[in-house]
Amino acid sequence: NLYDGDFQNRLNPHKYLLYKPNFSQIYAFTASAFKELPNNGILFLYISADGYDTYLKSKVEQSYDFGGVKTNNRHDDKIENSNSPPTSATNTLGKNSSPSIVTTTTATSPIGPVKDVHNIFPGDLYPFLRKPLFLIIDSNNSIAFQNMPNLFGQPFISLLSPIKLPIVFHDYQNKGSLFTLFLTSPVFAFCFVCHVNDLTSEQWNLCHEHINKIIFEITKLFLKSKLVDSTIYHFFADEFLRLFLSRFVFCYAVLRLHRAFKGSGFYPSSQPQLSNDLLENVQVHKMILELSAMLSVRQLFLEGPLITADLLASN
Structure with a gap:
């Protein structure tokens, strides 16, 4: 039956619902869903979030330069303080530790414009194009997800909201x-x-x-x-x-x-x-x-x- 909403004989698909997820959570759960897909399965991603623009003067790379969506409001201290002088911190695990287990972390100023690491960009979704993907983007920057390349020749469609x-x-x-x-x-x-x-x-x-x-x-x-x-x-x-x-x-x-x-x-x-x-x-x-x-x-x-x-x- 093609009529609206008749799903009586339809098996309920496995779903993940994420609220304000960070990048790690989105990648982990999407990868899990990707792994669970049967041979004839379709990965369905519905992303609803505020838009994020990189404000780059020169936008060349479709994958990251045109921005994406802001799914989480977290900020990275390194990015916020990217204009601060480089600092160095050394953490030694125990007084008697040998030099081989001394961990040294150096924070340096990034080279070139910095993109927010907690946002989701079109390029972040490219690995999942290896299987059929049905994508819905509801955002005032949905236009950033236009013209995504079909890198692996799998069926792919995206529905994008008005901006x-x-x-x-x-x-x-x-x-x-x-x-x-x-x-x-x-x-x-x-x-x-x-x-x-x-x-x-x-x-x-x-x-x-x-x-x-x-x-x-x-x-x-x-x-x-x-x-x-x-x-x-x-x-x-x-x-x-x-x-x-x-x-x-x-x-x-x-x-x-x-x-x-x-x-x-x-x-x-x-x-x-x-x-x-x-x-x-x-x-x-x-x-x-x-x-x-x-x-x-x-x-x-x-x-x-x-x-x-x-x-x-x-x-």
Whole structure:
């Protein structure tokens, strides 16, 4: 069944949930998950964190120069004091210890710009591209994870959040992410961007049913499209990942039609990029506009489904 949320026959996959992890924790648990994957398994990474920019004047290396995400607020004393004069400390293990077990540590000033060692960069994920990887980055610097090289030829897809948010929603940033809301609860997400705070039980059920129909329509479009990258179909057989892909398209379409979201920075992106017959589908647009009319928020959206001329004008 391709319908939204039908996972009755699905085995629950092994999961690790990390809250504000440092680099060591992320690497240890991701490596453990990587090791546990069966031959036909897929590694799924969902990273939600504030963005981190290196602010380098010259950004060349895609792997580290463009920054990443800040999963932990720890700071390294050596980095914070990198401008201090070099110091030397000697630690002797016992008075009668021989010189062979004397440990000497020397702190020296780093050469060139220093990157925060506790942040996660695209290059940190490269080793895990040895197996199929489904990556979701929810961050205001998700753009740093664009164009990751497929070094080992394994199926790989990344879903990246928008990097901008309309001013009207800025006060809600500390309460959660809009992108994650769309991927986990599209009904709540749609109501949120439409400022709908109070629904009757009947309205809620109608809204939920209509969004399920939209998700189902998007799923069918994936299967019918001849322009979808073949890599995506490797993940589409999995119910969880298929649902994320369909909800991603729903998120893009809603924000694309919403008057408050203007410009590419306000829309999610992916690698490989999804084709326009999915992202800019007229039938999906019509269904979203019908939903907005049901909730009496039609004025928040564009006048009609976007057609080719509209797309060219907006780009």
